[in-house]
Amino acid sequence: MSSRFFTQAGDSSDESSSSESGGEEVPVSRAPIRQYASILEESDDEKRVVRSSKDKRFSEINEAIKAIRNAKKIKDISKVFEGFNSLCSTYTKSQNVIAKNGTPKAFIRCVADLEKFVLAVWEDKEQRSKLNKINSKALGALKQNVRKFNKAFETDIEEYRKNPDNYEEVIEEDESDNDDDIETAKDSAKQAKKSRTSSSRAFDEDDEEAGGDGMSDDDSDDMWDESDDSSSSDDEMPAIGYTAAYFLKKKDDDKKERPERKKKAPKQQQPRTSTSKEDEGWTTVSGVEKVAKEKPLFEEGTEITVDVVNQKIAELSSIRGRRGANRKKNIETFELLTETCYKENLGIPVVAKCLYYTCLAIFDYNPSMSACMVVDIWVQLLVTLDKLLTLLEGHREVHFVEGLPDEEENLENLEKPLTVAGSILVIMERADDEFTKLLRNLDPHGTEYVQRLSDEAKLCVVILRIKAELATRKASNNEMCRIYLREIEHLYYKVDYSAEKGGAGNSKAKMDELCKFIYRIESSDHSGDLDRIRTRAMLCHIYHHALHNRWSEARDLMLMSHLQHGISHADIPTKILHNRTMVQLGLCAFRNGYIQHAHTTLNEIQSSQKSKELLAQGLSTQRMSERNLEQEKIEKQRQIPFHMHINLELLEYSYLTCAMLLEVPHMAAHQFEQRRKLSRTFHQQLRNADKNPLIGPPDSMREHLVASAKAMMKADWKTCADTLLAHKIWNLMPNAEDVKAMLKQKIKEESLRTYMFTYSACYDSISPMVLSRMFDLSNKQIHALISKMILNDELKASWDKPTDLLILHRAESSKLQSLAKQTADKLTHVMDNTEKMLGQGTTFTSRGNAAASLTWPNNIFGAGNGSLQMGFPIGMSGDSNRGGHRNYQDRNRNYQDRNRNYQDRNNAGNGGYSGRNRGGYNNSGGYNNSGGYNNSRGGYNNNQYSSRAY
Secondary structure (H helix, E strand, O other), X not given: OOOOXXXXXXXXXXXXXXXXXXXXXXXXXXXXXXXXXXXXXXXXXXXXXXXXXXXXXXXXXHHHHHHHHHHHHOOOHHHHHHHHXXXXXXXXXXXXXXXXXXXXXXXXXXXXXXXXXXXXXXXXXXXXXXXXXXXXXXXXXXXXXXXXXXXXXXXXXXXXXXXXXXXXXXXXXXXXXXXXXXXXXXXXHHHHHHHHHHHHHHHHHHHXXXXXXXXOHHHHHHHHOOOOOOOOHHHHOOOOOOOHHHHOOOHXXXXXXXXXXXXXXXXXXXXXXXXXXXXXXXXXXXXXXXXXXXXXXXXXXXXXXXXXXXXXXXXXXXXXXXXXXXXXXXXXXXHHHHHHHHHHOOOHHHHHHHHHHHHHHHHOOOOOOOOOOOHHHHHHHHHHHHHHHHHHHHOOOEEEEOOOOHHHOEOXXXXXXXXEEOOHHHXXXXXXXHHHHHHHOOOOOOHHHHHHHOHHHHHHHHHHHHHHHHHHOOXXXXXXXXXXXXXXXXXXXXXXXHHHOOOOOOHHHHHHHHHHHHHOOOHHHOOHHHHHHHHHHHHHHHHHHXXXXXXXXXXXXXXXXXXXXXXXXXXXXXXXXXXXXXXXXXXXXXXXXXXXXXXXXXXXXXXXXXXXXXXXXXXXXXXXXHOOHHHHHHHHHOOOOHHHOOOHHHHXXXXXXXXXXXXXXXXXXXXXXXXXXXXXXXXXXXXXXXXXXXXXXXXXXXXXXXXXXXXXXXXXXXXXXXXXXXXXXXXXXXXXXXXXXXXXXXXXXXXXXXXXXXXXXXOOEEOHHHHHXXXXXXXXXXXXXXXXXXXXXXXXXXXXXXXXEEEEOOOOOOHHHHXXXXXXXXXXXXXXXXXXXXXXXXXXXXXXXXXXXXXXXXXXOOOOXXXXXXXXXXXXXXXXXXXXXXXXXXXXXXXXXXXXXXXXXXXXXXXXOOOOOOOOEXXXXXXXXXXXXXXXXXXXXXXXXXXXXX
């Protein structure tokens, strides 16, 4: 049976093949593999294209532009917003490409047209009203973001609007770039084909070694090899399919040279390490140790002197900051140089200089100023600083001079003062900043943060040692103030627990000593830096007083310093410290029971809804759209470490509690003046709570506050106190029990004030004993609170000493209120009489006449003349002579008819309440002769009510 691959061509090859194999069929298992491999190679050659980064980025921008254009056509605002966000992100990723090739003109055209489109949709109020909720929200966000984004391209957009024809709609790709891409694609395809060919050849060799019959190794290698000089096998492939001749060896294949294969280098065995007796005498080599010797620090035979060391330091210092420099090796080189100076006995100043430059090399380890220092490098810095200070403390004759040129250093001459160029104060300040940066970038809830926080004690010891060193050599006032400020900044936020427990406490005396030293600096020694130091020291001093509940000292120092007037001109870290101080001052006032002062102090921070940013304690996720990446990076660098944070939830709860204690009595006293609000944040919480359809037990902090406020509005002080103090956050407050007792007392007092404002109109007199039982207050406290309300003109009342009662004086109502009350009483009386008539079964005729026996009382309206009866011409009188001729329900005779409306301005002068001369009420009371309702067709006639009626 002949194989299906052996068709038409190659009959002679069939015979030779059959004779060689002894009549057996030639195995053809490799033919399909080669066929499929060739097909895969062709498909890869056609599809794979290598593109440059420029074309990739520009194509992404093109796709975003097309998406925006299509969405604008169908006026899908949400899709336009998504396309704009995609365009912005793509533009941010393409900064490197745009910096080389410039901003694409199609991009400028797209953002300019987009801004025009958004403004057109926004101004079309009819179309905007038809938008659904998603598109309407997207339109508002799109308007703000597009305007903000286009500010960076104002000049380009103006040029586009002048010459719009020069700006294409889509970015056009360069032909040269496409040609390069095609060539690159071809080269990569060839490389891929060669790799697949070599892999298939290896597969054949492995198959033959396993015992498979077929061709020899040389034949298979020659058949599957491809060279650049000969044509490829794809060109020889028959159009119909594979035949037997395609797989047979050709004569020309013997002439082809077999390419040499690269042999892999044998793997080097790792040196073994053993501690057995058989391995004694062997040396253990670590994997990190290099085999080749490094270049020595100095050349052989070089005499190591001070000048040679200075030259080496200058050489190493010139490498600092260079790109690609090995910073780790630079630190090790300085350490080796220090050891060399020790061994050669070059003098203490040279060793101190080497240690100083070692510290500088450690600071240069991080290429970026924003990145924090590695923990190992930080520990190494502390060790190096300790060595340097120990050396200087043992040799007081060596001094570091800031700003001294290197040529004026004295490292050898003992007859003159030994001076080294540099400043250990700068080293300490850099180390302090690196420590803050290290804590800022660590996880505050991890163990690593606690371990690094323990290094603060070591850093404080370094500060004290440097302060002693500066005091010994009589440093300038500027340097002493700088070192004092560093010590203050590590002390001001810490609580002295010994003082709280009744002990002596040395933190107050220490802070007074440090701050007063800075305060005593005379103005002649001032510079711009000293003004900042004094401001920061005073803020830290106030913060420390407020932290320990010394309210009067902190308040007086803040008021006398007038810091609030010039803080707007300070730098941002000082402003952050000022915000922290004001918050701590407000909390101190709250703990001491000064609710009004606490509310005033905390209101500015809490009402802005930016407490996190103002206190440098994090970034709020709600305002991410208001800042870009650069601003966010800068704000993160200003954050303070976690152990210095103020509890924001406790701060908000304290502020809202102050607002509740002030606002609820104010609301009760000014029920008709809702525009006067002391705290908008508190009112916002009440409105949000009223919107909830279901009100359950309070769970969160704000729910506790709202429930307490509603209980206080009802003067239920027990429920208010229990609900407010039930939250666990009060346990975080220092002296929690004292604060809770203070709050309970304040709730009683403010509930009493709310009760008196709300229900004083219902009492003529009230006993203070009743109020004392209601609010659990003593008579003395009740008397003091109500007397204060009377003095402040909040309550119209007086004390009756003989009876010990509070006499409440009713406030005189205005004219409008008294008239409205009289009118209401009269209408109520008329309604009652009408109901009585209807209840007695009185019948009315078609003309509206009632039974002759039914008459109205003579003095129903308090008339002086007894003969005056209700002669209504509208059919409700019992007297037939004065009876009306039409039903009182006749619409034409309705007194609310517009023609007879008493509020009509045209008739105000002749009748009604609005007339100044003849209408309304005269001074003697009642209606005058021309008052009342003067329409002759119905209603009240001119003579209905005379001046004698009252």
